[in-house]
Amino acid sequence: MMRRTWMSLVMLLAAALLALLPLTALPETATPLAADPALEERLMTLAAGLRCLVCQNQSLADSNADLAADLRNEIRMQMRRGASDQDVIDYLVARYGDFVLYRPPLKTSTLLLWSGPVILLLMGIGLLIRALRCRRLQIVPTPPGAAARARAQLLLGTSSAEEPS
Amino acid sequence: MVPEFGHFALILALMLALAQSVFPLLGAAQGKPVWMQVGRTAAVGQFLFIAIAFGSLVYAFVGNDFSVLYVASNSNLSLPLQYRVAATWGGHEGSMLLWVLILAAWTVAITGFSRHMPEDFVARVLGVMGLISVGFLAFMLLTSNPFLRLLPAPADGRSLNPLLQDFGMVVHPPMLYMGYVGFSVAFAFAIAALLSGRLDASWARWSRPWTTLAWVFLSLGVALGSLWAYYELGWGGWWFWDPVENASFIPWLVGTALIHSLAVTERRGAFKGWTVLLAIITFSLSLLGTFLVRSGVLTSVHAFVTDPARGAFVLVFLAIVVGGALLLFASRAHRIGLGGSFDPVSRESMLLLNNVMLAVAAGSVLLGTLYPLVLDALGAGKISVGRPYFETVFVPLMAPAMFLIGVGPMAGWRKASLPNLATRLRWAFAVGLATALLVPLAMGRWSTPVSLGILLAAWIIASSIAGLIERLRLSGGSMSIGAKLGTNSRSYYGMQLAHVGVAVFIAGATLVLGYETDKEVRMSIGDTIEVGGYSFRLDRISEVPGPNYIASRGDVSVTRDGRAVTTMYPEKRTYGDQQNPMTEAAIDWGLARNLYIALGERLDPRTWAVRIYHKPFVELIWVGWLMMSLGGLLAVFDRRYRVAMRKPLHAPSSVSLLPNAGAVGA
Numbered sequence: 139m140m141r142r143t144w145m146s147l148v149m150l151l152a153a154a155l156l157a158l159l160p161l162t163a164l165p166e167t168a169t170p171l172a173a174d175p176a177l178e179e180r181l182m183t184l185a186a187g188l189r190c191l192v193c194q195n196q197s198l199a200d201s202n203a204d205l206a207a208d209l210r211n212e213i214r215m216q217m218r219r220g221a222s223d224q225d226v227i228d229y230l231v232a233r234y235g236d237f238v239l240y241r242p243p244l245k246t247s248t249l250l251l252w253s254g255p256v257i258l259l260l261m262g263i264g265l266l267i268r269a270l271r272c273r274r275l276q277i278v279p280t281p282p283g284a285a286a287r288a289r290a291q292l293l294l295g296t297s298s299a300e301e302p303s
Numbered sequence: 304m305v306p307e308f309g310h311f312a313l314i315l316a317l318m319l320a321l322a323q324s325v326f327p328l329l330g331a332a333q334g335k336p337v338w339m340q341v342g343r344t345a346a347v348g349q350f351l352f353i354a355i356a357f358g359s360l361v362y363a364f365v366g367n368d369f370s371v372l373y374v375a376s377n378s379n380l381s382l383p384l385q386y387r388v389a390a391t392w393g394g395h396e397g398s399m400l401l402w403v404l405i406l407a408a409w410t411v412a413i414t415g416f417s418r419h420m421p422e423d424f425v426a427r428v429l430g431v432m433g434l435i436s437v438g439f440l441a442f443m444l445l446t447s448n449p450f451l452r453l454l455p456a457p458a459d460g461r462s463l464n465p466l467l468q469d470f471g472m473v474v475h476p477p478m479l480y481m482g483y484v485g486f487s488v489a490f491a492f493a494i495a496a497l498l499s500g501r502l503d504a505s506w507a508r509w510s511r512p513w514t515t516l517a518w519v520f521l522s523l524g525v526a527l528g529s530l531w532a533y534y535e536l537g538w539g540g541w542w543f544w545d546p547v548e549n550a551s552f553i554p555w556l557v558g559t560a561l562i563h564s565l566a567v568t569e570r571r572g573a574f575k576g577w578t579v580l581l582a583i584i585t586f587s588l589s590l591l592g593t594f595l596v597r598s599g600v601l602t603s604v605h606a607f608v609t610d611p612a613r614g615a616f617v618l619v620f621l622a623i624v625v626g627g628a629l630l631l632f633a634s635r636a637h638r639i640g641l642g643g644s645f646d647p648v649s650r651e652s653m654l655l656l657n658n659v660m661l662a663v664a665a666g667s668v669l670l671g672t673l674y675p676l677v678l679d680a681l682g683a684g685k686i687s688v689g690r691p692y693f694e695t696v697f698v699p700l701m702a703p704a705m706f707l708i709g710v711g712p713m714a715g716w717r718k719a720s721l722p723n724l725a726t727r728l729r730w731a732f733a734v735g736l737a738t739a740l741l742v743p744l745a746m747g748r749w750s751t752p753v754s755l756g757i758l759l760a761a762w763i764i765a766s767s768i769a770g771l772i773e774r775l776r777l778s779g780g781s782m783s784i785g786a787k788l789g790t791n792s793r794s795y796y797g798m799q800l801a802h803v804g805v806a807v808f809i810a811g812a813t814l815v816l817g818y819e820t821d822k823e824v825r826m827s828i829g830d831t832i833e834v835g836g837y838s839f840r841l842d843r844i845s846e847v848p849g850p851n852y853i854a855s856r857g858d859v860s861v862t863r864d865g866r867a868v869t870t871m872y873p874e875k876r877t878y879g880d881q882q883n884p885m886t887e888a889a890i891d892w893g894l895a896r897n898l899y900i901a902l903g904e905r906l907d908p909r910t911w912a913v914r915i916y917h918k919p920f921v922e923l924i925w926v927g928w929l930m931m932s933l934g935g936l937l938a939v940f941d942r943r944y945r946v947a948m949r950k951p952l953h954a955p956s957s958v959s960l961l962p963n964a965g966a967v968g969a
Contacts, residue, residue: 251688
């Protein structure tokens, strides 16, 4: 019996405190828009990488469109129910396809997209090395004579201290 | 009547553009001076007629002539005057007209500043630019005529997207086009050089100021676009990797490679083939950018299908320009000499490496931008490529190139030694390291990405200073500091300024990334909230009428440690019949931080959702871009570009030949 009374007393007190909380907060400090700021931050980080499907090119985090707000609500609910980020992503991809992801998943159709920059880099470096090697083979290194250089510089209208880059 | 004048002027301009391309090109090929002379006259005439056409369109916009279809679809009665003028280039047809107007203006500028070049070379340059103009004018007259009538005329036009009713929209597109079109000059110089077989150092020097000037405009255009997105879109970002942004950034990256490669070609006669190729690619990407943004293909690949004439014309035109130029290049490539020799470790190789990195970065951004379009067109599914992809790819590619900025200018032409460079740069590197450790500590929270960014930024600045000090030491001991500073050319200072600009940009971008704070709160009148050490109080919200909108405006007073800092006025604007109100963020600019307030939804009559950001050092991003542009401008006005080519030769009396050591490479 005793225990029950205690329990109800504590609960009553808690309820009263909870009811008072917005009252005390209201005139002074602005309250966060989200009920749970930590969860909201997680939501926004995730939503920044997701596309708002009806917008021109905006992330779900940035968009003010109704659909974006609905989807954010949906994600929020799922997160509250304990869904992981991956669960949410899986749910959205099942519903809207890869289009919703700003980071395209690696699959056969995106293989070239993800490997492209590496291939370009290797090609670039390869061409660079080849070009440098060819030059060394083809050019007989003859430093221009002093007279020729003076003439060239006069033609260029520069003194030798000047040097652009 | 006036639109018909404009239409007619456009047709005449096309005729003149034909004359401007056919006569000078044939004249140069057959050595007929009279034919070559036609180019200059035709260029001026073409400019006049395009200006008349452009003026007619502006006139139609200012006078609200809704019987012109293009005016009716891009303007309305309630639009303020300055935005009616800017609406001229708010749509596809008008922006094409702006494009040819700027092309004609660049052409006239060439006729004015080409006295020192051989007449046949100028003729070929004008001819090539005439050909580009023919393509664009024909495109407009056949598929995108801005002067088409809409009869009967509607009483009012369609509303212009409120996002575009902004000063940024007035200046951003013309600036961007000045850059895009400016690269047509570099392209025309390259083609003229290929045609005439004059691929030498003088060609590079003629081309260089023009190319740099185009790059300056493109840089300003990109920066303005970013600034506009920051203050107008209302969610505080400054770059979104949107295809529209990428369309201007890709030519910028390749253009940056081009101005560096031109430096080598001018100084050392090397990389001639590569420089020509880059000039062709830069302009091709500018064309691609123009069409990507304006054809609607980015919103939907199917925009091309709904207007097949337009799409087909664009593809054919691109194929002719790019294919023709590359064919010409391939046929002449074997005649291009190799130029001066250099070692694997030398300024030449470093600039070449910088070129490779920039080109690979540009290629990767292009890949990410076009990939979803291609997949969609092939019916292989719809995907989105956004920020996560671009940042993963772009940052690791650019970081080494940024590091090279510190080393390249210190390396001698032809030959450099790594141990020697390391000795000369050890202090700069130490300063960089120390700054990278101290700045995050001073900001109160460790962040590895920020530290790496600051390392690069401080390294670039410190090595630039080290380079300058070395130069001052090496130039004559008896001179005063002022005189010593005066011995360096404007292009040297331009380069330094631009490189420091890159560092400033990196510093801003990383600091704001690492230390930005924001809060999204519900605020009633009288509520306060603290963000980033500043206290914000919502004093009141009032209805304020604008010229063609009604705004709910909040008065937010900002204090810090009890002292008043400023009052900010974020707005939520409702334009006429638009459903969604537009966010007009309030920004308090400061050297060390930006305060940024965006008004959200009204939750109840006294309460609003408000998002407040504290963004440390964000403005360094645009300061950096401005410094890059100013650096380019300094280089354009270097003395040596103004020295006439046909100056009589006399024996050098005071040309000193310093040894090719350190930064004083010849």
